Amino acid sequence: MPDTMRGVYTNLTEIRRKVFCEVARIIYSTADHPEWTDADFDRAFDELPYKILPGDVATYRGSVFLERAIVSERIRLAIGLSLQGVDRPQRISDGMTRALRAETYYEPPLVNVIKFACNSCKDNVYEVTNTCQGCLAHPCREICPKQAITFVNKRAYIDQEKCVHCGLCARTCPYHAIYHYERPCAAACGMGAIGSDEHGRAEIDQSKCVACGQCLINCPFGAIADKSQIAQVIWSILEGDEVIAIVAPAFVGQFGGKGDVGKLRAAFTKLGFSGLEEVALGADLCTIQEGEDFLEEVPDKLPFMGTSCCPAWSIMAKREFPEHADCISMALTPMTLTARMVRTQHPHAKIVFVGPCSAKKLEAMRKSVRSEVDFVLTFEEMAGMMEAKGIDYLDLADEGKSDFDVASADGRGFAVAGGVASAVVNAIHRGHPDLEVKVANAEGLEECRKMMKDAARGKYDGYLLEGMACPGGCVAGAGTLVAINKSAAAVRRYAKRSPRQNATEDAFRMLIPVLERPDDRQRFGDDELLETDEAQHLI
Known part of the structure; x- marks a missing residue:
């Protein structure tokens, strides 16, 4: 699938970069505030979504509360922490103090779906659009191997229960009136690692994911993000x-x-x-x-x-x-x-x-x-x-x-x-x-x-x-x-x-x-992952 958004500065681009910038700004600012306590850290991060998205009017979605909830999750990922969701009382700063150490590795998994940011896009679905002319030949109906196409009110209709997604109807229609809907992130994933959960939202099979990142840049809703070590790098610098x-x-x-x-x-x-x-x-x-x-x-x-x-x-x-x-x-x-x-x-x-x-x-x-x-x-x-x-x-x-x-x-x-x-x-x-x-x-x-x-x-x-x-x-x-x-x-x-x-x-x-060491060859696949408390099941 072509990456149509690359090189275009979008609202999503702006949000991603604001999150990285503001997280970095907080960590750097600790050098000027040696008196800060853990509570000060927590307060700075808890207030950050309001700084990134001020006011009470939504800019990108239907609700400013949803916008801030999504930004909160992206802030946690930028710190290297796991997502929290919205199904329980929470603070964005939960676990922040533990994460803000130079030696802390981010928690698995690396690539994550922010579920309530996902638009539940249709995935691998063929549907008839308004451009259908109800033509006399009906080639879409005739070529369908499962008799999934009938005509309702003089327009083609696809029975999704019968459809096997072969695409013959779309390729045959002289008006190009049948559209193939694909979830952008799934279409971009060359590993077939992205499917749907019970609510139709994107879900990553971590056993297949190789972290190529194509899903990150092809989701137009910003629902997929990977974790960062930006805070840990800055913390290491500040520690001397x-x-x-x-x-x-x-x-x-x-x-x-x-x-x-x-x-x-x-x-x-x-x-x-x-x-x-x-x-x-x-x-x-x-x-x-x-x-x-x-x-x-x-x-x-x-x-x-x-x-x-x-x-x-x-x-x-x-x-x-x-x-x-x-x-x-x-x-x-x-x-x-x-x-x-x-x-x-x-x-x-x-x-x-x-x-x-x-x-x-x-x-x-x-x-x-x-x-x-x-x-x-x-x-x-x-x-x-x-x-x-x-x-x-x-x-x-x-x-x-x-x-x-x-x-x-x-x-x-x-x-x-x-x-x-x-x-x-x-x-x-x-x-x-x-x-x-x-x-x-x-x-x-x-x-x-x-x-x-x-x-x-x-x-x-x-x-x-x-x-x-x-x-x-x-x-x-x-x-x-x-x-x-x-x-x-x-x-x-x-x-x-x-x-x-x-x-x-x-x-x-x-x-x-530099090349001439006993361990100068990388071994097969994923057989030597970190054996630490923070990372025992990283793929």
Whole structure:
């Protein structure tokens, strides 16, 4: 399903960003109010829905009380807490004090439906619209395999009890008078994880969800949201921890301007971060690792190899095609590799991945990744922090390049669909210029599934497969701020500025030891989730 709302600043966009901003503002304000008690915290959060939605007249829905109830739930999710609902007396601040600690991990599940915000959209229903002409031919009736269509008052009528949702009637009608209703979130979910509860409201099967986030950005009612660690990150900064951000290649243009790393570093410094590095550096290392694996394993040991950097695609492929799980690269992702690089120089730092992706939050729940990455924030959450501190990105001065050497153009190109495979092929050709490397790529989990089915049937033997859960690549992630085409163009422009085209150029040889550890391969699927009181059943 096309993402029709991306790049459009809607009322829903405004509410989401207000929530992130105001939550961040409260946490930051504690530095100016050391005298605050737990009661002061509770009062600040309990009053927050009234600050975000002042007055007594509804703006977005039929009731201001409903609006505030929904905002209250989104505030709890932004803190990392679970939803409460409206079926009992409650305070928005319940559990807030416990959550406002740097070491607290958010409670499962990661992706949530705010039930009373859901519009109970029709899902997979064919209905006749007013454009029906009651034509003489009645092709819709004649083609229906279940005789579900009759004519009432000279117009077609579909008996929903008999309808099997085959869609033949809609495709046959010469007036296009039969409409297929789909729940937007369910249509966007490539895992088929969204169904309906007994009241017709959206419900997520957490056993299927891979946290790709497409439901979050396709629900026009804002009824689906994921949890955040924005409060915990700020709290860690305020406690005096060394907090270093590693920013995904898709950052370019997300906050305005042309995406200079130095300008972005200035913004992060004002937010309290101790440092900033590009995850494109880890993308270079991932490229090297996957190139070496492909040469060693395909086709002698494995029929094909799939890339590893998109966790949603990787989990889907391993979960649904277990007999080919080993064909998905076990190379560590750019996020984890970059965090590992940073830890070689800052062993006691808290590391925050900042990127476009809600699935990275799921990846960080793995025990081995959690040991490298402490927090995950999206660009949208980071923008809320900037707004809370009054930072205007465009007015900032460039603070210079990173401590590491600059990433290659190929590493920076990971953010755009096709970029990962292209980088790996270029790395292979560096040492084997005459070797033909066949590539297939897919965007969106449904297309990824089709690609894997073809690969399982032998269509892609000897191929390198690139899977991206988000159509367009990481620039289309659920936590991005700008239109996909604009972001992709900005990433490509920024990549061209690198003095190094290929990940294998000599500047990165010194970083290869980062790869050479006993645990330098990510294992199958979800078998190493965190074993903590806060997270025992995270998928």
